[in-house]
Amino acid sequence: MSNDATAGKRNRLTFFAVIAIFLGGMLVAGALRFSGWQPSGMKNHGELLQPPTDLRDFTPRLDAGGEYAWKPAERRWRVLVAPPPGCGDPCRELARELDLVWRLFGNKADELDILWLGAPPADATRNAATRVLRMDPALRAKLPRVDDPAGIPVYVVDPNGFVILRYAPGFDPGGLRADVAKLLRLM
Template sequence: MTPPTDRALRASRLKFLLVVFVFTAPIIAAALLNLSGWQPVGKGYGEPIVPQRNFEQEHVRVRIADGRMWLWRDSSPRLTLIALVGPNCAAHCVDVLTKMAAARITLNNNMSRVRLLYLGQPPADAATNGMENFWQLGTDVDGQLATYRPTTPDTVSALLVESDGTALTLYPAGFDPSGLRKDLQKVVR
């Protein structure tokens, strides 16, 4: 076997350095962007909750229909989608609630990773339209979520809450339920 020439050795080292550069350049670029304060922004349909709140740490108490208290930290990691209704939840409100429940169903095998919590006075026909099959009905005991509740009649706002109780996103009254569905599909994989 003949020893490599200086030219072949330099070419080999250059190829090695090129491979190292190809793999380290994106990491270095990401670190520089992060240090400069730049953060990527994705196309989300809701509004981020700023400042961030953690309902578990704030002891936000929600009593569900059977008398038990809602556990923000569930036995398995699951998001909570909270529907907060304005006064007199009627046809439009029920339509939005139905689309929100359908957004959960479109997650297929992952739909068990999202819990649906309805806070407020249920619509008059809640028992007949099957709402209780999809939603846990509850009340905000101390009114700590009142700032997110719409004041316009027959409207719904929604909150997406992480499995540790951290409120992630607000969908104010008039939001597009198909946008909520797209956000859920991005978050729940």
Template sequence: MNPTFEPTQPQRRKGRLQLLLILAVVIAPMLLAGAMYRFGFWVPETRSFDGVLVANGQGRDALGIAVPSEAEARWELLVTAPQGCTEACQELVYLARQINIGLAREAGRAGHALASGTTLAPVYEQQLQREYPQLKRYALEPSVYAENPDAPAGAQLWIVDPHGNLVLRYDEKIKGKAILDDLKYLLKISQIG
């Protein structure tokens, strides 16, 4: 016969205390994180991106852009020009291409596109066909674009994820290095596209 071990009362208390400590170590961080999210305390004020974050799940359709269903799923630098492609828009189109080239070996994971609310000037249209052969072109519905509170008037550059969701927005005053850094970071942490 084997003798059975009967723990004493102090040993039981010690074992229960250890169990409660283990549970507290596992559950307390989850409760703290949930409370931080819910009530917004201890949330850092700094950010690691330079654009305006569009974190409400909007897609290109919220801007009035219809994209063909057979479009390739990859990251996109989208230039929107609801009133036509002025000089600021043309600079953003050029910047989008340069950023795409600046991605080096990751350039295949991203593309660049232009969505204009009006037809382009014939001279600029020819220039795009000649100098920007990989630029995708979309039609933009200005009335839908104007109703979106996250879409200010004037030319804007957007980073769009492979699912078609708007991620970051930049105006025409932004420097290309800032956009390149943001896109490189997104590509680094992304498992899609």
């Protein structure tokens, strides 16, 4: 064989190798996509609500008086808790965990409100982000699976007033912090 024939054969082999690598990568990506796999950084710890629950029609009333307006222009995220009346130790523990999550945000903590629907226990931990809302049965009824027999679920509400995430009772507070941190970075 001449040098030209050898070079041509080598060029064809190189061409087919590049095509095989390209198509192989596409096939692997397609298989991963359609199998439902997601990178761990793309997964939520809470349950993504599809469709999100719209609370924009509700104007919650603050327990201390006045209204809590959604104010989308402020770009504030909210963690919403709607415990049953007379909640004792579970509410105290949840309030402590939410306070810890809020404190871990540091300078971003000012972009997050913790909304407590109904009166929390008198000795529950509170911070500057805690807003106690008057109990509104209609608002509470809009929250997906709010009366969970396993305990108290927690919700994340976007700046516009849509409930987008639900955390089942007994959730890991670190997961809530991670999800809200991702959301705060979007703003």
